[in-house]
Amino acid sequence: MMVSHIEPPPQVPQTPRRPPSVTSRASTTRRHRSSRSQHTTSPQAPLNEFPVFAHTGDVEIVISSPSGRKEQRYLLHSIILGQCSSFFAIDTKRPPVPNALPAPGPAALLRIGETNSSRSSLDSTDVRRWSYVLDWHHTTNNDVPRLIQRPPSQSPPPVSRNKPPASSSAFFRSMSNLSALSLNPQPVAPPGPDDELLRDYDNLFRIFYNFPPTLSNINIADAYTESKALLHLAQMYDALDVVGSRVDHHLLGFQGRLFKQIARYPPSYLKLACLAKSRVIFTEALIHVVGQWPQAQSQLVNHIDPLVLDIIEDKVQELEDMKLRIEIRLFRLTLTTSRGERVNPSNGYLDWMAMSLFRQWLAENTTPAPVSILKNSSRPSTSDAVSASASVSGRSGRQSSSRALVTTKPAIPQQPQSSQSLGRVYRLMGSTNKEAYLNHDECKRFLKLTPEMYSRDNLKRFERRVDELKNLARDAVKPLTRNFLELDLSSVVPPSSAGRGSAAVPSTGLGYLTCTKVLEDDFPWNG
Template sequence: MLPFSQENGEYNGHRYLKHGGSSRSPQNEFPTFTHTGDLEIVLTSLNGRDQQRFLLHSLILSQCSEWFDADIRRTGGRGNAERDGTMGGAAPAPEQAGLPRITEHESLPQAFSRLDPSSPQTERKRWRYVLDWGKTSDDDVPMLVQRAPSSRPEPALGPPPPNHRSKPPTSSTSFFRSMSNFSALNLPTTSTQPPSPDDNLITDYTNLFRCMYNHAPHLDSMNIATAYTQSKSLLHLASLYRALPVVGPRIDHHLLRFQSRLFKQIAKYPSSYLKLGFLARSRVIFSEALIHVVGMWPAAEQQLRGVEEEVWEIVEDKVEELEEVKGRVEVRLARLGLATSRGERVGPGNGYLDWLVVCLFRQWVAEQMTPPPVGILKPGSSGNAEHRGGSGSSRGGGGGGAHAQPSQRPQQPHNTGRTFRLLGSSNPNAYLPHDDQKRFLKLTPDLYTRENLKRFERRMDELKNLARDAVRPLTRNCLEVDLGGFGEGGLGYLTCTRVGEEDFPWDD
């Protein structure tokens, strides 16, 4: 027999009206599985005015969430009984397991009539979970707690109201006139009030269950900042219920749809997206954020406080690897030099002009690699000390020392990424341009001639080519985003960190 029957007006167990309309039969789809659901979840706001109800399956929630699996096993849920029955002992009856079965001697109409929850004689036992608002603080998320399972007959649905009209009513002129007057008031169609925390919590729980049933969560698809906030809240809830392997791929898929906008946001907030990428198990987001964090180190160290230990260890290992590469490159730069036509290293005795080229280059590199000096005195403190010298000495010798306090201005960590990028640039005027070389050579008037200046620039170009080859391991870009989109100076740190399969701190 086919699942569709015109005689009884049924299709897969759902009634319908032959002449249009709905019979108001209970649905058997997310979020209410009336025919097969055995686990009821009721989400109520703190004020009790908003409520969302789900009727789901204990077996599916146990498979997707370790928290539900442990709680159902602890309380002897039917999902646990069904699994344990197959492991040892007799398996429970289909009705006891909460999963409807059809016998081989039973026709489909008889099975639908027997399993129809709208029948008054049908009784189903369900497990019930509600939000616990009593033991939560301002920063805690209210968790679900199990209540006593309900055993009550499903309310029978009465027949639909009779339709006495055979055709739609005629339009009324006065009705359209009143509606046009009402629309002239220009009333707002949407509420301008932001959603309450209760609404966000119910939305997070709804998205959590949607992911468990292989539905896409409802996340913002236009504003990436809003999508990040929603994803972060949903991942936090999924971590509490130990359902990150189910929720994470959905978050990853949604955020990657922003493409270049996502990568630019990661460049702005790498530490935040590193944590999100770890929770979502996103290889692209995690590796992109990790490259930024390692390149910005130690400026990003303060923002990573509270991160998981395995993530912290990976960051430290990558920072150490980058420092080793930088050390080897700096040694090569320090050993760069020019040679004479005989192959000898230039010096003051065999090529004074070429030796000046090497001195200028090394002086520039040393200044760029060294952090700027920190002032001992505050700006203007020396003048004030001289002006008040007499009064300061009359205070027992302690006044003079009070004016010579170190500067309290916080010093930014010195990052040499910009220097290496300049050294690796193919533009000959990226550093030490023509004017700087001309100004330097003028310091020795006896050597400043047109021919010497041309030779000086030619030998400087040779040294720049050697430096470009030396810094090549540090100037490659391992990011998904093009560095040209960050302005003329680009990023001020290195983005050459390679992230391999062994660097992802989760098990697939």
């Protein structure tokens, strides 16, 4: 018993006397053995995630370029494709071609490090598949190729690995040294048509699986182009209900930049909104189109649903009826005397002149000038107010002023106002700024045409009566000056306003009316 207790101590100090190489090799061996045991427990089977669901996917889709140099493979689920697309819902009801994929042999299993248990799991997950490829043979140059069924491929899908194969550290060091020698990297080539096609199909399937599409979030023009291509692709596969909401959400993220872009190209965004079923974009674009009508008519006829054209025409007619009612009300504006009588040349000539000036300005800015019969006629157009002044020119005390109203040309030559500038005219009338139109200089210039009527007191009274008419006009044009756009009109730079009756015209934004109200029944997809 004593010997047995004494013998172990001599063996203890023998362990540190081993050569260093043996000790390091043993520890290294232990580390490698432990790491190998850890990796053998990790799954070596193919991954079951987007875009290749190797375990549960039953629809194989191959998106390739015409030359076949670029290719993307998907292994997706028929139930998800059918829920998102009516095309796949109908097409996958037909039985697929029996899958002839052979089970991987023992040599292949040894190469990828598979075990018998993993092989049995692959055999159990080998399901019948539908297989789709792009039909390039029946596609013209300007069309997008469609997916057609084909027999499943005879080669098994590539096995996804969780880690790269083992390689020596010296190889990676040499590759890093070679990559460091590249001092002049080549510029990235712009995406070609093949890249755009692969991107559109990838975005389509990403949305099916509730992934955000890879659309531009910096350039609004690029985002529009990519969204338009994606929506047309979704229309081919009857998947607009799913794709449209994601495109709408992405474009609305641009906020103010989107609304400015819609103001530049309203017909294009109206067509896009109909595909995406976007309420905000449709409302914004429709208001612009109605206000500019018929400017966008050529871009929409035969290029959009006839129901949308009917909605536009109805809104245009409603706007014209509103303008007619308000114009009649404006021309009927009148002043009264202190006794409550309507002003006329006999009971208040100066006040009547203020009414004549207001109606003259209104007529020249809201109605086109009459076409003259003479080729070189430079005679200015006359209004009802001028005709009324000419009818009373027989009065002795006021004959010269009546002639001045008829024969004198305005200080700035007037141009006929088109429908594209009527909105600016009505916004001038709805402005609270007294100098917006018929300001002090214009009143003074007009009153000087009648020297016997011009005085400082008469000028003040004349301006006061003109301001009364402008206040009445401001209330009358309120329905036309409403803005139902999300766009802030103060941020819009108006075009040159040369040729206007006012000496200085403030910024009033867009030249057309934006008071069209879009109701719930006006959306074409609700009809």
